[in-house]
Amino acid sequence: QVQLVQSGAEVKKPGASVKVSCKASEYTFTTYYIHWVRQAPGQGLEWMGIINPSGGSTTYAQKFQGRVTMTSDTSTSTVYMELSSLRSEDTAVYYCARGGIIPNLRGELDYWGQGTLVTVSS
Amino acid sequence: QPVLTQPPSASASLGASVTLTCNLSSGYSNYKVDWYQQRPGKGPRFVMRVGTGGIVGSKGDGIPDRFSVLGSGLNRYLTIKNIQEEDESDYHCGADHGSGSNFVWVFGGGTKLTVL
Numbered sequence: 066q067v068q069l070v071q072s073g074a075e076v077k078k079p080g081a082s083v084k085v086s087c088k089a090s091e092y093t094f095t096t097y098y099i100h101w102v103r104q105a106p107g108q109g110l111e112w113m114g115i116i117n118p119s120g121g122s123t124t125y126a127q128k129f130q131g132r133v134t135m136t137s138d139t140s141t142s143t144v145y146m147e148l149s150s151l152r153s154e155d156t157a158v159y160y161c162a163r164g165g166i167i168p169n170l171r172g173e174l175d176y177w178g179q180g181t182l183v184t185v186s187s
Numbered sequence: 188q189p190v191l192t193q194p195p196s197a198s199a200s201l202g203a204s205v206t207l208t209c210n211l212s213s214g215y216s217n218y219k220v221d222w223y224q225q226r227p228g229k230g231p232r233f234v235m236r237v238g239t240g241g242i243v244g245s246k247g248d249g250i251p252d253r254f255s256v257l258g259s260g261l262n263r264y265l266t267i268k269n270i271q272e273e274d275e276s277d278y279h280c281g282a283d284h285g286s287g288s289n290f291v292w293v294f295g296g297g298t299k300l301t302v303l
Contacts, residue, residue, distance in 0.1 A: 100292065102231075110223075110231065110279050112292040124290045160230055170290050171283045173221045175247060177230045 067092050069099075069161050069178035076184045082149040085181045087161030094142040095119035098164035100174055101135060101146045103157040111157075116144055117167055151185045158182050188284040189215040191295035198301040204268045207298050209280030211261045218282050219243050220263040222256065225277040225297075234278075237263045267300075275302040 072086040087099065101113040114125035118137040125133050134147045148155060158180040165172020190212040199205035209220050222234040233247035237256035246254065253271075257264045267274055281294040 102292075102294075109297045110281065110294040112281075112294065115290065115292075124288055126291060158230075162231075170286065173233055173236050173244070174223070174231075174281070174292075175233045177232065180230045 067163065067176045069163060069176055071161060071178040071181045074182040076186065077151050079152055079185055079187055081151050082147060083151060083183050084145055084147040085159050086143050086145050087178050088143045090142065095139060097166055098170065099144045100162045100164050101159065102162060103159045105157040115164060118144055119167060153185050156183065156185045188291055188293055189218055189282055191280050191282060191293055193280060193295035193298045195296065196299045198303055199270050200303045201270060201272065203270055204266060205270060205300065207265045207278050209263045209295050216261050221281045222265045223279045223281065225279060231279060234265065270302055272302055274300065276300055
């Protein structure tokens with residue numbers, strides 16, 4: 066069974082950075098895109114970006130450009146999402162999700178991680 | 188890029204049927220939409236993809252036959268028959284747009300389904 070296991074909850078101060086990990090298993094890691102999606106408390110889903118775990122190429126939502134960095138480590142089948150210059154509005158649950166088979170960007174998000182709560186508070 | 192609009196809430200009685208709607212903005216009538224179920228306190232779960240011809244591809248793992256989809260014009264529908272308590276969830280629709288560096292994924296605001 067495909068699994069995406071994320072790192073644990075984080076509490077950060079405004080202005081700091083956070084790095085969330087997402088470890089994939091039970092499928093060929095370099096074959097599928099990985100998306101990052103966040104959900105603020107009581108709100109809907111917000112797409113942050115996508116990474117090709119094989120070559121590391123990324124596309125970020127315009128809202129997060131300049132603040133987000135997505136990377137991958139093929140040796141451990143893990144992708145990372147780092148968000149910098151945190152503010153209170155970044156308090157949310159952050160999810161990774163498996164996307165389409167490379168090079169098809171348009172695949173559904175068929176498996177999701179359990180989510181990582183990031184709290185930004187002074 | 189498309190805008191996806193969903194009513195914020197819906198309700199249905201146990202054993203009844205309900206149809207949830209996701210409306211695409213004008214000009215995007217050929218777009219496919221994905222449905223995601225999010226149970227309270229849990230992460231989203233892929234339900235299925237829908238275009239104007241109905242389901243595209245396969246349902247997500249463990250999605251029962253009670254769930255079906257239709258597409259017409261700018262609307263994409265998710266119908267749940269014989270509603271069970273476990274179906275009480277938020278349902279999100281989403282769609283991709285663009286390619287390469289212009290690729291984006293957009294979601295609707297979600298519909299909270301209450302089982303009465």
